[in-house]
Amino acid sequence: MKRKSISYAKWGYIFLIPFFVVYIIFSLYPLFQTFYYSFTDYVKDQGSIGGGWTRQAVEVTPTFCGFDNYSTIFTSGSDLLQSFWNTIIMWIVGFIPQIVISLILAVWFTDLRLKIKAQGFFKAVIYLPNVIMASAFAFLFYSLFSRGGAIYDLIKVPLLESVWGSRGVVGLINFILWYGNTTILLMAAIMGVDTSLYESAQIDGATSSQTFWKITIPLIKPIMSYVLVTSLIGGLQMYDVPALLTKDMGSPNGKLKTVVMIIQANKQGDIGKASALCVIIFIVSAIIGLALMFASADHDGKKKKKKRG
Amino acid sequence: MPRSTEIVGEKTNSTGLIIHRIIAYVVLVLLVVVSLFPFYLLIINATRGRSQAGIRWYPDHFLATNFKNLFSGSTAVAYGSVWRSLANSLFISACASLLSVYFSALTAYATHVYQFKLRKFADMFILIVMMVPTQASAIGFYQFMNKLGWTDTYIPLIIPAVAAPATYYFMKQYMASALPLEIVEAARIDGCGEFKTFNKIVTPILKPAFAVQIIFTFVTNWNNYFMPRLILTSKSKYTIPLVLNAMRYAGPQEKDVGMFSLYIVLAILPVVIVYLCLSKFIIRGVALGSVKG
Numbered sequence: 080m081k082r083k084s085i086s087y088a089k090w091g092y093i094f095l096i097p098f099f100v101v102y103i104i105f106s107l108y109p110l111f112q113t114f115y116y117s118f119t120d121y122v123k124d125q126g127s128i129g130g131g132w133t134r135q136a137v138e139v140t141p142t143f144c145g146f147d148n149y150s151t152i153f154t155s156g157s158d159l160l161q162s163f164w165n166t167i168i169m170w171i172v173g174f175i176p177q178i179v180i181s182l183i184l185a186v187w188f189t190d191l192r193l194k195i196k197a198q199g200f201f202k203a204v205i206y207l208p209n210v211i212m213a214s215a216f217a218f219l220f221y222s223l224f225s226r227g228g229a230i231y232d233l234i235k236v237p238l239l240e241s242v243w244g245s246r247g248v249v250g251l252i253n254f255i256l257w258y259g260n261t262t263i264l265l266m267a268a269i270m271g272v273d274t275s276l277y278e279s280a281q282i283d284g285a286t287s288s289q290t291f292w293k294i295t296i297p298l299i300k301p302i303m304s305y306v307l308v309t310s311l312i313g314g315l316q317m318y319d320v321p322a323l324l325t326k327d328m329g330s331p332n333g334k335l336k337t338v339v340m341i342i343q344a345n346k347q348g349d350i351g352k353a354s355a356l357c358v359i360i361f362i363v364s365a366i367i368g369l370a371l372m373f374a375s376a377d378h379d380g381k382k383k384k385k386k387r388g
Numbered sequence: 389m390p391r392s393t394e395i396v397g398e399k400t401n402s403t404g405l406i407i408h409r410i411i412a413y414v415v416l417v418l419l420v421v422v423s424l425f426p427f428y429l430l431i432i433n434a435t436r437g438r439s440q441a442g443i444r445w446y447p448d449h450f451l452a453t454n455f456k457n458l459f460s461g462s463t464a465v466a467y468g469s470v471w472r473s474l475a476n477s478l479f480i481s482a483c484a485s486l487l488s489v490y491f492s493a494l495t496a497y498a499t500h501v502y503q504f505k506l507r508k509f510a511d512m513f514i515l516i517v518m519m520v521p522t523q524a525s526a527i528g529f530y531q532f533m534n535k536l537g538w539t540d541t542y543i544p545l546i547i548p549a550v551a552a553p554a555t556y557y558f559m560k561q562y563m564a565s566a567l568p569l570e571i572v573e574a575a576r577i578d579g580c581g582e583f584k585t586f587n588k589i590v591t592p593i594l595k596p597a598f599a600v601q602i603i604f605t606f607v608t609n610w611n612n613y614f615m616p617r618l619i620l621t622s623k624s625k626y627t628i629p630l631v632l633n634a635m636r637y638a639g640p641q642e643k644d645v646g647m648f649s650l651y652i653v654l655a656i657l658p659v660v661i662v663y664l665c666l667s668k669f670i671i672r673g674v675a676l677g678s679v680k681g
Contacts, residue, residue, distance in 0.1 A: 091502030098495040102551035112528030203667040212611040214629040258473035268677040314469040316523045319613045335672045354527045361524035368519035
């Protein structure tokens with residue numbers, strides 16, 4: 080029997096081979112390469128900016144340059160630093176309405192007294208945009224909001240020509256794409272709350288706002304932070320919408336240029352700096368991801384302690 | 389701002405409740421309009437001509453013309469062939485989703501069924517790398533693919549699907565609830581080989597999980613813009629979002645809003661149809677996926 084279990088263990092390793100081989104070739108090794116490039120002044124010159132007229136790349140062998148790329152990024156007033164602010168600002172513009180509306184909807188959908196009818200229909204409709212191509216949305220919104228477009232015709236304001244107007248449009252698209260998803264996650268969380276808590280709150284004469292702030296919010300905090308963190312990590316990678324909307328220019332004034340747009344534009348250009356941007360995305364995602372993990376582990380720990388006590 | 393706060397508590401105040409209910413329905417209907425209005429305008433625009441000034445509420449008669457133009461040779465030269473882009477996207481998404489579910493299930497099976505030294509480590513490793521965004525390795529990825537001569541091929545767009553940490557976790561959770569180890573034991577007693585057990589006995593049990601994850605992975609790949617943009621350069625290999633991007637670059641002379649809108653309709657139609665048929669399962673899948681959060 081013992082020998083048999085040893086021979087089975089071998090199959091565990093064999094079945095893991097495809098995953099790890101592919102992961103190492105397509106993710107782990109490239110990740111290390113990216114870290115390496117971020118410490119070099121590796122630049123490939125494609126001949127001319129913005130066109131790539133010549134296929135012949137003038138290549139410089141990467142030489143070590145320490146933290147130069149990073150210090151360039153963090154020089155105040157640099158385009159690269161600006162791209163971080165742009166990304167974060169556009170994320171916030173989309174996220175705040177998203178979390179507020181989703182929370183309200185989730186509470187309504189789960190409210191036993193309110194008894195919202197046709198929930199299946201409403202949920203299906205608000206989730207629908209999430210499965211649609213973001214680039215199609217961006218293209219469509221460009222044709223709606225630009226001069227001569229349908230919405231422009233209604234509001235008579237060329238939103239896409241002002242910085243905050245176009246950031247607002249990006250935020251609006253991200254909101255439409257994601258609020259359905261967030262609503263469903265929050266609903267799942269609220270439905271997981273023990274109904275007896277609400278019942279006892281009712282017996283104790285709690286008002287509805289007290290129930291909301293003192294029971295619902297604290298108990299769905301783990302999911303709220305999960306939503307926040309995944310949305311922020313996703314937001315850092317924002318690319319499709321502003322890229323399509325502005326033809327990769329990040330116009331007006333480069334205030335819509337996101338970090339990933341710069342990375343994409345420099346895959347054959349300023350490789351060193353683009354890699355440094357990649358590494359910063361990695362580090363920031365890792366920090367907030369780990370913070371979430373520890374926060375939820377802490378939460379579980381507290382729960383366990385309570386049970387023991 | 390309505391108080392969104394009536395949960396279960398509070399004595400029933402029926403007029404208050406009715407007002408609350410009215411507000412809820414008004415907001416919901418408003419959101420339905422916000423969500424569907426873009427699609428409505430899109431469909432209307434697909435029936436309109438080249439240049440479209442202002443808004444129009446009902447269909448025009450250019451649909452046939454737009455169809456003809458969209459599939460014409462000159463469109464293919466300018467932006468990449470529409471037929472090919474649809475076929476390319478279909479091919480990539482189908483291959484990636486099938487590879488992803490099969491190998492994720494195999495990986496999850498390895499850590500679910502077998503006892504071996506590195507089991508915990510493998511599981512932890514995959515959990516941790518789930519958080520690493522693809523963009524974080526983009527430059528190294530591109531340079532490495534370039535070195536291997538795989539840029540402008542579908543290899544970097546399809547093969548990485550084999551290692552999909554999120555799909556792995558979904559499969560693992562599903563196995564924990566739906567795959568008793570006794571089945572595997574029974575197969576062993578009957579003399580069934582390990583690989584055959586997985587293929588013939590385990591995969592049929594996992595069918596519901598496969599269905600959910602195939603849909604999600606398919607849609608993700610169908611909609612993906614970043615990766616194809618990073619890797620593909622020749623127009624004949626373009627996927628749908630790349631053709632869209634090429635259309636976005638059309639100058640004022642070539643711009644044909646009616647035709648572009650029709651292309652967007654075709655681009656999102658397959659996903660919308662599948663979604664309308666399966667929205668219940670998809671939404672349930674989203675809610676399930678959050679449990680781990």
